[in-house]
Amino acid sequence: MNRRTFLRSATGVAMSLPFLDCMRGTATCAAASKELPKRLCSIFFPYGASVPGDDHDDRDWGWFPVIEGDSFRYTKVMEAFNPLREHISVIGGLSHPTGRGIGGHDTGDIFLTGASFGGANFKNTVSMDQLAAEKYGDLTRFSSLVLSSDGGIGMPTRSKTLSFTQSGQPIPGLDKPQQIFDRLFGDGTGTVEENRRRLGTESSMLDMVMDQSQSLRKKLGKQDREKYDEYLTSVRDIEQRVARSQEWLDIPKPKVEEGSVDLAVSTDAPIEYINTMYDLMYLAFQTDSTRIATYMLSAMNGNVSNQFSKALGLGSQHELAHGAGKPGGFPRQGEWNQCLINGLAGFLNKMAVTPEGDGCMLDNTMVLMGTSNSRTHNNHNYPLVFAGGSNMGFKHGQYHIFNEGDDDKDKPMSNLLFTMLNRMDVLDDGFNDSTGDLSELQV
């Protein structure tokens, strides 16, 4: 068996029809997909959230809810969550131990990886979404969807993507709505036969590029080889993607009307842009094009995304973070946080009103949104929202504070990442530096 045929059969396992196509289909079809999908979506924004002290005049502009007796009440920031309360938990008191000692806002890179920062030569490790993609990726046309408002990979400590491969290589985030739509739903050109021929050609081409590339590799020194291996890995990955496309060739891409999403939005209008990105993730899930998505909604030093809050008349996110303690600072940062929550609430609500199985789409979709600072330069007590996934055993409507009143008593963020992966049947013995699972979140 040559390498190419091996690839084909390796990715050819357990092919299933797109989930919702089945739902819409006949009874026999529905019976065939008794098992509901398990989805995962993570969203990140930098520079922390508004965290005024409990006695502060502007407490109501804080991210974290206000505790009232046995219960709690959302602040202005999370007002939009009120109708969705039973689907949502707010989480405080988690942080990555590896991120606690490092520069002010430099922790977006490790939000989903928990990797240890080793100075200038920092190399990341696999992100939790890619572990899930490895397990579930073969079931869908795309193993995962990696989005970013700034696009690309950025640089270590200033990454513009949340997702990292098994070897810690950043996966570029897609930022252009039209490009994302075309990848997911575009027909491309040509008939099935033409596409089959094209994919066949590409498959041989990549195979031969791989072979010929080995001889060049021998001529390179050690340092060059490390770089060169990124290229070789990319060739290998794209070979697999071509093989996967060949498997999916006879299954048409889901039909989604271009008009159902506003693809002409520009990042100059951040609220509309962010909503489009949420719509694209929703459509990708709804059509079962993928079950795993990450979205770096905003990145530290992101040329584009740092203007988001500014375009809303609030100053850059960096200024909002640093100005939090100044007069009127918390309400300003809180207003920005409120915009973020409103966007997320819209996304969650869409999934909550989309029926799936006996419940709704959100019950089969875990959504994590947050940031990895609380106050300026304080890499503790991440402001987090965790929603959905009740079919995977989560219970919501709660506000959890995991630390014991002291920043240094934070629980590892990896405990949450592990819990999510564990409930998704991806891992059962811990993720990175996790020390246990968060049973409090579960039924």
Next chain:
Amino acid sequence: MRLLILRPIYPLAATVALFLWSGQLANARTPTYENEVAPLLNKYCVDCHGPDKQKNDVRVDNLDLDFVGGRDRETWHDILDLLHLGDMPPEDEAQPSDEERQILVEWITEEMTEAAEIRRSTNGLGVLRRMTRYEYNNTMSDLLGVELDYATNLPPETASHDGFQNNGSVMGMSSMQLEYYLKAAQYGLSVALVDGEQPKRYEAFTTTNATRRADRPDPVTNTSKIQPGNSFWLRMMDYPTTGPVTVKVKAHAVIPEGKGPPRMRVRVGLRPDTYVTGGSVGEDIDVWATEDEPGLFEFNGRLEHYPMLSVTPNFPGFLVNVHNIYDDGGEAMDIFRLRINEQYRELNDPDPEQPWLVVESVSLVVNEFEAWPPKHHTDILYKGLEIPKNETAYAKEVLKRFMTKAYRRPPTKGEVNDILSFYKEVRPVYPEFIDAMRQALSMVLISPQFLYLVEPLEEGKGTRKLTGYEVASRLSYFLWSTMPDEELLSLAKNKKILRASVLRKQVQRMLQAPKAKRFIEQFTDQWLDLQALERVAVNPQFYPDFNERVVPAMREESQAFFSEILYNDLSALNFLDSDFTMLNEILANHYGIEGVSGNAMRPVPLLPEHRRGGLITQASMLVGNSTGEDSHPIDRAVWILERLLDDPPSPPPANVPSLDPETPGFAQMTLKQQLEIHRMDPACGDCHKNIDPWGIPLENFDAVGLFRSEAVRLVAKKKGQARNKQELAAVDASDMMADGHEVNGAEELKAYLLSEKTDQFSEALVRKLSTYALGRSLEFTDRDAVERLTKEFKKDDYRLDDLIESIVTSKLFLTR
């Protein structure tokens, strides 16, 4: 007390201060472990963290001193943080003096900095680098002979810690990126190589201004006297979506006294959904022609670039837009837009106080070819549409010729055969020869030999001289951001390019070519971080008179300034201070400098009252390093240290507490006073006493780069008051440099730079230019080479083209 951190935004990797090279600091005495550090640890720490007690499991008297790979790197980091915070020793124990604490902090910081540098080091070899996004786009256009947007789907590049995008070690590769390289190649080849018959030719001609919409006339546009903001439209109802397009405009100008010439921009296409006009075709042109002698102007492009969605019947056909973009920054443009928005039903006469572009006729031709098949086809398939009997032999020769250009050197037999065997495999799948050929050529375009600037270096063999072809590539990507042309390749073939005299001649030739504009734009953008202008949004509540349209001119000023110094053999010390700057009308109006009209940048002599000259008082720097509401003295300081002196400060330590806004009277203080409070805390002061004095003297320049003597301060609201109040406070722009020099205001800062920092600046510029030329960061091993180049630079009266020649003929550039 909690302290405010006015924290610069710059990469963490910039921690790796390159001050090890900078003349000033290299001489500074660094404390040693044995004589100074160990005794202090013994005195203050070892009681609790020593052989007897190890509180918290920490013992500091036997820590591993290897900061590069040692086991205690993290512990040293923790110690540094605790020292910064003043958390250790605990309050009830004996405290080190400020000087003692500083010794510890300095020693640990330097060890860490050096270790980071060593960890990143490649022994001066650099690493394999691929083309940047813009280099790829230029190269594809040159190689295929068709200008398309090849890079549109590629992820954006990031800059290295020293500010450059062409640094191999930070450039990534991913499967998605490779997928888009393949798509771009297939797309490019589908256009560059043509099938069969020549496509139909389309043409249109008009002498009257069309209207954009079909349902009603545009109220103010349908005149041929085009005032600034207005356009002349041509409509073509039957049109193709691909092919070369030529627009010819016959026009003259009417220029009122004291105004500049109208500037003409031609755009093609219109997205009716967003009203966005298509991209520009060709370059903008200032029109001086008179009614007696009207000018004929030609613009060339390709239709593939432009949006032509025609989905609503209100905007039928394909539109060409001849726009007068003259802009003095005044109200004329706004008033014009207002008139359009208010849907004036009646035609208004164009504004007589503004320069008009009088359009006499516009013609449009699509799909005109000098020959068929076109040159871009026969440059690759040299037999044109003919396919010889022996297809395989022809394919082999085509590949050989193409690969010589694509790989920037003749391919080896093995390399040609690799591609040829792929061609043979797929040939039977395709009915047409040309389709199989397109696939084979696509394979060349995703090969590492094309995407990367390969300079093989065998493991353990050390450095070697570059081959002629490798030198030609380095040179071409340095000065043109694209592949070498035929002349460079032929000089590479006969190895003449390795001679210094030939290299110098080539540098001069290349700098005179239009492609050198890419070097000027890319280098100045990356060196001076001109992109910063895009990151700052000026708050209109603070600057109601500010006109966003001036921002592009700010970037152009710095680029044109660099260009002026380069092409006129001026001293690079003009970057520190100069008696001229580059202005056009809109920017001159913004600065309040009179007598400049028109959109073109030109050198303008400066008077003392203009308070300009040099880079640090250019708006690109002042605005780019502001918050959009106020100046940002620390960002400005860090910019000077990083960009002009190549001496970036370490980033602030983690977990440094914020300044307490509850400090009595804090909000009412001037920024300088706030910073002084900040500096009083030793944790911040150690570094900030070296940083702040570089930014404070520029406090007289506000967030839009204009001179001020008073600045707005926020007054905290009192209980019961609804909002914060603002008040004006006098600006204090004086500060003391770390070496004791008093500096008051921008002019004194420039004088200080010129008298005290000329050497450091010239070395920094040598380093920046070399870093860009080499596509890698400089390292310890490059120190001597930099020193030699700096000496030559000084000897050459700081002339940039001499410096470029010196770099290109240096061992640094010619070896790997």
